[in-house]
Amino acid sequence: MKILIIINDAPYGTEKAFNALRIANQLNKENPDVEVRIFLIADAANCAIAGQTTPNGYYNIERMLKLLLNKGAKVKICGSCAEARGLINLSLIEGAEISNLAELTNWVLDSDKVLTF
Template sequence: MQNILFVLNDAPYGSEKLFNALRLAMNLNEQHSKTVQTNLFLMSDAVTAALPKQNPTEGYDIQQMLEILIAQGSQVKLCKTCTDGRGISDLPLIEGCKVSTLIELSSWTVEADKVLTF
């Protein structure tokens, strides 16, 4: 099993970096479900992607994409320092998303066969 870590930094809407990262992760899960494990660590403004019930005006829905990824078996973790800095640590998150630490990101990085950053 190949372990691929996505480290995401951009806000969910405005730029398409996070959207494209989620598309790639979903496609890897669909096309290589028996040989690939994807994990996503959200940092900086990307942590706001895990807030539920956002009303996107673009043509895509980040919450739906994160829910699909979680259903596919991906783990989604958020940087605690980043959530604290944005005042969202105590807000509800999309089911399956969890606040984590740099310690876990370090472990995931060492365990990963590939690390992709967006």
């Protein structure tokens, strides 16, 4: 089974990205046969910036994405969204890839389930 999770919100300020990644990590933990795909669009492109610093006791989106990548999940970032936010020349999390709307639409068509946050 292939599950696509589309995240629209910034990494901090709301808990949408956090909750989406919690679900993704739980899927990976309990269902090793499931292919988890994450697409970061709009302000969620900021989730893929490397070197995030958060106060102790707060969730860290970078660590959550790295855990997913280490477990075989695919993480793609909308290229035009990243460019519009000045992220193209920043260091991104290793394994996360710049992508485009064409690839997102292919993932939507190829996925068994699509969740949006």
